[in-house]
Amino acid sequence: MKPAEGKLGVMVVGLGAVTTTFMTGVLMARKGLAKPVGSMTQYDKIRVGRGENKKYLHYSDIISLASLDDLVFGSWDVYPENAYESALHAQVLNERDIEPVAEELKAIVPLKAAFDRNFASRLDGTNVKGCSTRWEMVEALRQDIRDFKARTGCNRVVVIWAASTEIYVPVDTAVHGTLAALETAMKADDRQRIAPSMCYAYAALSEQCPFIMGAPNTTVDIPAMWELAEQTKMPIAGKDFKTGQTLVKSGFAPIIGTRCLGLSGWFSTNILGNRDGLVLDEPANFHTKEVSKLSTLESILVPEEQPDLYTDYYHKVRINYYPPRNDNKEGWDNIDIFGWMGYPMQIKINFLCRDSILAAPLVLDLVLLSDAAARAGRFGTQRFLSFFLKSPMHDYTQNEVPINHLFQQYVMLKNAIREMGGYEADEEID
Numbered sequence: 560m561k562p563a564e565g566k567l568g569v570m571v572v573g574l575g576a577v578t579t580t581f582m583t584g585v586l587m588a589r590k591g592l593a594k595p596v597g598s599m600t601q602y603d604k605i606r607v608g609r610g611e612n613k614k615y616l617h618y619s620d621i622i623s624l625a626s627l628d629d630l631v632f633g634s635w636d637v638y639p640e641n642a643y644e645s646a647l648h649a650q651v652l653n654e655r656d657i658e659p660v661a662e663e664l665k666a667i668v669p670l671k672a673a674f675d676r677n678f679a680s681r682l683d684g685t686n687v688k689g690c691s692t693r694w695e696m697v698e699a700l701r702q703d704i705r706d707f708k709a710r711t712g713c714n715r716v717v718v719i720w721a722a723s724t725e726i727y728v729p730v731d732t733a734v735h736g737t738l739a740a741l742e743t744a745m746k747a748d749d750r751q752r753i754a755p756s757m758c759y760a761y762a763a764l765s766e767q768c769p770f771i772m773g774a775p776n777t778t779v780d781i782p783a784m785w786e787l788a789e790q791t792k793m794p795i796a797g798k799d800f801k802t803g804q805t806l807v808k809s810g811f812a813p814i815i816g817t818r819c820l821g822l823s824g825w826f827s828t829n830i831l832g833n834r835d836g837l838v839l840d841e842p843a844n845f846h847t848k849e850v851s852k853l854s855t856l857e858s859i860l861v862p863e864e865q866p867d868l869y870t871d872y873y874h875k876v877r878i879n880y881y882p883p884r885n886d887n888k889e890g891w892d893n894i895d896i897f898g899w900m901g902y903p904m905q906i907k908i909n910f911l912c913r914d915s916i917l918a919a920p921l922v923l924d925l926v927l928l929s930d931a932a933a934r935a936g937r938f939g940t941q942r943f944l945s946f947f948l949k950s951p952m953h954d955y956t957q958n959e960v961p962i963n964h965l966f967q968q969y970v971m972l973k974n975a976i977r978e979m980g981g982y983e984a985d986e987e988i989d
């Protein structure tokens with residue numbers, strides 16, 4: 560594995576609540592004014608070796624990781640506000656947690672976005688590139704990345720999407736099936752089947768940057784992008800940061816499955832009032848999220864494996880836009896289970912969370928680990944990052960099943976880090 564030398568550029572698509580919370584937290588942590596709580600790369604320890612030789616090490620003691628001091632931020636957004644203004648607007652953090660790094664945040668001014676209102680009709684910002692075709696978007700974004708590298712002196716850059724959820728783009732093999740077909744469609748300006756996010760991903764991979772999809776968009780979840788990632792030897796990961804309700808679901812469903820209890824229904828609902836909630840209030844955008852959130856249970860509680868326990872359970876996910884709560888989402892889960900002789904029981908979970916507070920450490924971990932993966936020569940879909948994602952990418956053309964079970968995902972994460980660090984992968988109990 561190549562060592563993490565020099566600065567690491569982090570170019571984030573979208574300079575909204577998640578991004579500004581992430582950037583402010585990193586800048587504050589650098590000054591010793593805040594702790595990066597929730598970040599696996601900063602806190603978790605993994606066992607390496609066995610028996611008498613075993614020891615528990617932080618990730619950065621196993622693999623070479625960029626440090627918080629090495630990160631240099633860039634961004635694109637539809638709105639022109641700098642990171643300081645946007646952090647205030649988002650109202651996630653108190654001013655006292657923003658002011659000490661105000662100057663650094665003010666210097667992060669978003670580049671013009673590659674944007675098409677048909678993909679997020681609730682947004683009306685004007686900081687948008689004047690490209691006339693999708694291919695022009697790709698070229699303009701590639702130039703942005705090159706300019707960023709030249710300006711900052713970063714030899715490595717990771718591009719991560721923390722922008723609004725786009726409307727659902729179903730996979731169409733005629734356009735998304737091969738790289739050649741995708742490029743043809745971009746050049747032919749197929750605005751329906753080429754989402755702006757695909758232009759960011761294409762540009763990032765072509766400029767030798769790993770690309771991570773933090774929203775549920777199908778952007779890199781298509782064979783054409785897998786081909787590009789193989790060709791450019793770059794890592795890709797997605798989709799959708801696993802923050803609140805789905806984190807709980809992927810951690811709680813294994814209790815039901817492991818204990819061989821039955822499930823007759825799982826109803827999840829949320830209220831959310833930030834700009835993310837506003838965009839998701841549009842049914843076409845919500846559909847993208849719904850597909851992502853629904854996929855979690857199916858691979859943990861599998862009807863084919865346990866027909867008595869999991870046949871025809873009813874699974875519903877709703878998100879309701881409710882402005883007074885802003886970023887402080889509240890999620891309710893009602894779980895109808897059954898036990899011995901089929902007798903019903905209920906479990907209720909009420910999670911009063913903070914969306915961006917949960918998402919920020921995931922952005923940090925995904926950036927640091929995908930940079931590490933690139934230096935370790937890993938490319939294509941990074942399954943070990945599933946731990947951080949709601950709807951992990953998998954090769955559906957080969958009927959591969961995604962791993963949604965939180966603790967199986969954790970085993971994959973630990974083993975990838977062991978392997979990159981030159982240790983043996985194992986599944987021993989810690």
Ligand SMILES: NC(=O)c1ccc[n+]([C@@H]2O[C@H](COP(=O)([O-])OP(=O)(O)OC[C@H]3O[C@@H](n4cnc5c(N)ncnc54)[C@H](O)[C@@H]3O)[C@@H](O)[C@H]2O)c1
Pocket residue numbers: 572573574575576577578635636637638649672673674675679682684720721722723724755756773774775799800801802803833834835913914915917918
């Ligand atoms: N916070 C969480 O817990 C969480 C969890 C999973 C996924 N996500 C996803 O992360 C994303 C960001 O969430 P947020 O709360 O920061 O939202 P936000 O609305 O505060 O920020 C998103 C920003 O993206 C910008 N944007 C939209 N389209 C763009 C484009 N084409 N190019 C550049 N910028 C663009 C918007 O102008 C906005 O400022 C959303 O897609 C959300 O669904 C968030």
